[in-house]
Amino acid sequence: MSDPTPPQPPIAGPPTPPVAPPYATAPTYQPPAYPVQPPAFPGQQPVQQYPGAAPTYGAAPYGYGGYAPAQKTNVLSIISMIASILGFIWVLPFIGSLAGAIMGHISLNQLKTSGEKGRGMALAGVIVGWIGFGIIVLIAVFFFLVIGLGASSGSYA
Numbered sequence: 285m286s287d288p289t290p291p292q293p294p295i296a297g298p299p300t301p302p303v304a305p306p307y308a309t310a311p312t313y314q315p316p317a318y319p320v321q322p323p324a325f326p327g328q329q330p331v332q333q334y335p336g337a338a339p340t341y342g343a344a345p346y347g348y349g350g351y352a353p354a355q356k357t358n359v360l361s362i363i364s365m366i367a368s369i370l371g372f373i374w375v376l377p378f379i380g381s382l383a384g385a386i387m388g389h390i391s392l393n394q395l396k397t398s399g400e401k402g403r404g405m406a407l408a409g410v411i412v413g414w415i416g417f418g419i420i421v422l423i424a425v426f427f428f429l430v431i432g433l434g435a436s437s438g439s440y441a
Contacts, residue, residue, distance in 0.1 A: 358395055361402030364388035364409030372416035381420060385413030 368384025370376045376383075388409030395403050 356400050358391050358398065358400040358402035358406065360387050360391040360394060361406035361409065364391050364413070365405040366409075368409045368413035368416060372412050372419075378417070378420055381413045381416030383413075384409045385417060388413060 364384050364387035366384075367376070367380045367387065369380075371378070371380025371382070371384055388406045388411075391402065391406040392410070394400075395406060
């Protein structure tokens with residue numbers, strides 16, 4: 285037996301409000317609540333690194349690991365040391381030693397005002413440069429002395 289009445293549509297209730305897609309509304313951010321820590325040493329004040337961050341006690345002043353950013357080295361002090369070493373080992377005998385010594389002096393004057401690193405290299409350039417220059421001068425004097433003595437004491441045959 286079949287039922288002669290057709291099925292009835294469902295009864296419509298109150299309309300449901302439209303649902304916004306998840307990307308349409310921005311979530312509100314609540315910063316996490318950090319527990320308040322006592323200072324590590326008596327009288328030490330906490331350091332707040334940026335607004336909204338938890339205060340830290342005795343944290344490193346620089347980034348990860350507490351290392352300071354690398355300080356710049358004076359380029360002239362590096363060149364001074366290299367030139368004076370090249371002059372000392374006779375790759376650039378006269379010019380390298382003299383240039384290394386002069387650039388070392390200039391670099392030391394720059395280091396007084398710039399705050400860069402490289403004082404040791406500049407001092408090495410000055411010292412090694414003047415020592416190399418002095419050795420070259422002594423060799424030249426000895427060479428001319430020997431030639432002069434040999435020419436003056438020559439035999440006339």
